[in-house]
Amino acid sequence: MNAYVFPGQGAQFVGMGLDLYEKHPEAQELFEQANDILGFSITDIMFEGTPEDLKQTKVTQPAIFLHSTILSKVLGESFKPDMVAGHSLGEFSALVANGTLNFEDGLRLVSQRAMAMQKACEIKPSTMAAVLALEDQVVERICDETDGIVVAANYNCPGQLVISGEVDAVHKACESLKEAGAKRAMVLPVGGAFHSPLMEPAREELAAAIENTHFNEPSCPVYQNVTTSPVLVSNEIKVNLMEQLTAPVKWTQSVKNMISDGANHFTEVGPGKVLQGLVKKIDRTMETASASVE
Structure with a gap:
């Protein structure tokens, strides 16, 4: 069974x-439509901006979404997912890919998500850190024991x-994690505490936008970040998507569930190869590939 997966923030490149724009008229049309919807020329920044331009939150998230969704549309008949999943932001691309959201609504929600997250980041100084080579339960326990908000x-x-969480x-948690045996506990160059309680103002804003958006019944199951299980009911998808900003991205668990449900080939649709690497680390027997068109 073919699983298609969609990357999140951090996969962007100039x-x-x-x-896609130069070779496929359909892609060109969708990119131009995106410029109109967003009210600025995102294609100029994507195609010939600086890495700094591309790192602006209002640009990064729509840019990755556009690359992934337009690529999936240009694949045409060869694009036949049995199941889909996306990492954080990538979940919106996955929901366009399986027909739950149309392209325009997906882009509007991603743009609103980016703006809402930016605003939430400005309310309180916050950040994220990568922790390597420590069991999940140990990391969770140390977060629970640390003063302040960290999850x-x-x-x-x-x-x-x-x-x-909070800076x-x-x-503090990083120091404790190193003492507990983490190979690395390294603060990341991000603008805020994504997927933590500090994103509550953004969650509320995005939830209102999701509530007012039409969701179709999907053509194949989506394994959502919040629940990790296959969802085929549009109302359930809506609720899970609303919770996503303050809940953890359970990527390991999602991929394991996709494999146990029959996935034996993972195709990454969008910029970069990060998700292929993660799938291989979760199960090295899996076949992985990048989606590509002539």
Whole structure:
């Protein structure tokens, strides 16, 4: 069974999507439509901006979403997912890919998500840190024991977990994690504490936008970050998507469930190869590939 997976923030690069724009009229039309919806020329920044331009929250999230969704549309008949999943932001691309959201609504929600997250980041100084080579339970326990807000945010693969929270709490937790035997506990260059309680203002804003958006019944199950199980009911998908910003990304658990439900080939749709690497770390027998078009 073919599982298609969609990357999240951090996979962006200058020049992303340019080959699609130049070679495929359908892609060109969708990119131009995106410029109109967003009210600025995101294609200029994606194709020939600086890495700094591309790192702006209002640009990064829509850029990755556009690269992934437009690529999946250009794949045409060869795009036949039996199941889909996306890492954080990538879940929105997955929901366009399986027909739950249309392209325009997906882009509007991603743009609103980016803005809401940016605002939440400005309310209180917060950050994230990558923790390597420590069991999940140990990381969770140390987060619970640390003063302030700090939680496990991204379960990326066995031995690779990201924590998220208030700046001081994250730094304190990193020290304790190193003492507990973590190979690394390294603060990441991010603008805020994504997938933590500090994203509550953004969650509320995005939930209102999701509530007012039409969701179709999906063509195949989506394994959502919040529940990790296959979902085929649009109302359930909606509820899980609303919870995503303050809940952890359970990627390891999602991939394991996809495999136990029959997935034997994972195709990453979008920029980079991060998810292929994570899938291999979760189960090295899996076949992985990047989606590509001529």
